[in-house]
Amino acid sequence: MTDNVKAIAVQRFNVPPRRVYDAILDPAMIARFMFGPLLREEEILHIRNQPEVGGRFSFKVRRGQHEIDHVGSYLELTPPTRIVFTWAIAPEEGGSTVFVDIVPTNDGCELTLVHEMAPQWSEYVERSRAGWQKMFGVLATLL
Numbered sequence: 001m002t003d004n005v006k007a008i009a010v011q012r013f014n015v016p017p018r019r020v021y022d023a024i025l026d027p028a029m030i031a032r033f034m035f036g037p038l039l040r041e042e043e044i045l046h047i048r049n050q051p052e053v054g055g056r057f058s059f060k061v062r063r064g065q066h067e068i069d070h071v072g073s074y075l076e077l078t079p080p081t082r083i084v085f086t087w088a089i090a091p092e093e094g095g096s097t098v099f100v101d102i103v104p105t106n107d108g109c110e111l112t113l114v115h116e117m118a119p120q121w122s123e124y125v126e127r128s129r130a131g132w133q134k135m136f137g138v139l140a141t142l143l
Contacts, residue, residue: 003119100113
């Protein structure tokens with residue numbers, strides 16, 4: 001059996017872990033730091049989020065002529081330090097798993113995201129890492 005590949009992004013924040021944790025789950029913040037004009041040219045069609053273990057999400061955008069629906073479900077929610085969810089593009093389900101760990105620091109906190117994907121997605125590891133890094137960089141400026 002081949003090991004999964006991992007995209008890893010790290011971001012420091014000058015706010016307590018709870019503010020970062022809450023922002024990651026808040027639809028209004030998701031619409032600002034994960035999608036839309038602060039990141040790329042796209043139209044947000046909807047941000048639906050059910051932040052509870054077993055809860056599902058759907059973040060649908062239009063980029064040019066393409067509609068992309070980012071979907072998944074929450075596997076673990078441990079406030080304010082850990083969020084684990086599946087990540088896929090509909091109609092695919094399950095796809096990959098994303099682990100977000102937030103640890104306190106002297107001046108705020110540090111977030112480490114590990115996006116674990118099947119080996120066939122290895123060519124997308126750097127692109128995924130860069131995308132998550134950019135999103136959390138935007139979140140750091142917003143908070």
